[in-house]
Amino acid sequence: MTTRTEATPAIRVEGLSKRYGRRTVVDDLTFTVRPGAVTGFFGPNGAGKTTAMKAVVGLARPSAGTVSVLGAPVASLVPDARRMGVHIEPCGAHPGRSARAHLRALALSAGLPRSRVEEVLETAELTRAAGRRVGAFSLGMRQRLGLAAALLGDPEILVLDEPANGLDPQGIRWLRTMLRDRAAKGRTVLLSSHLLAEAAKTVDDVVVIDQGRLVHQGPIGEVESLEDVFLELTGGVER
Template structure:
């Protein structure tokens, strides 16, 4: 599971994450919500060892990401689907990642088929649409068959069919007992995808509860979100 305890990150005068604590449990989809600048991406970067916290701790299965052996086999992440070398071919990109973590190349063809890129295995990523890059990023996240997935806006750039496909895939991964943390601004999608919600604003925790607890009958997740954010405002 993912555990965040007293996590704090300050960039000079800006307090991006403020004493944040929460747990992401396996077997369900946890939505990570907050307005722009709430600290969601910074929290994910701290969790994945891309930034160092000012204080506190973020761990996966009890260890900081930097201490994990062969981390791709334990944590799959998608933060920025466009951060791929454009001249690299899709299959080549996954082969390079597999080699870096001692993962069998035998998984690559099947994963490309799973995410709908079997036809594009030999094509250069620079020619991919944003939706195709998202699918490739998801294949990279699944490459090591990890127990934990950390995904930032995974439906960005996908068409309605792709969004529905992503929803079904995330549900199946959670049903297998994996820990799935998904950040998104799409309230309508989170309403039909997430089982549990963590809501942050100004770097602080505002809500940590099941979606059924937060959304009252006759209201929407958007209504609940705006109410939570409004109550957290200084």
């Protein structure tokens, strides 16, 4: 039987670089995300986190290097909501459309059963607001809607960029519980966050980048204070 340490990484990033003209945003970045864990992806503003995450999910083409998901190159994969759920950009719903209608359209385009819409609305605690127009939603409610969309396919992997942004304390606790429950079931999560104290309660592993380069990777248990390690490794300067 294959042990966890021998298992194929859920996500493998090798030598990833992304340039826009003369500007290098991600620079020879290499890291792995193990299955069945929540991995925190940290770095200062402008460190290249969102760009790297877009490359992981196939929204940005690398200038160099490779990215694989569950052992297969991302470039060769057909988008599949059952394999990977993504929340990187805002929820993208038309402001005049209801939350339920938005999710139904996504489920239809992904070939998912309509029943999943009501399930993720309940998971995201949006059932009572599902008939309201998204334009009337608060930032936190739009964030929940984006997370509900990422969960539609009950994916093996979630990739979430700042998922706690706009959530109130109750929402942050809900998010933490939901992510830990998924990891307990063998699912994988890669998330970025600037809320380091909260992230320390959520993640199993830590990846820290600065100026597009890896500066630290390891289990959260090896980190005495995530905030102190973050500041030490990145020079304590927000960019």
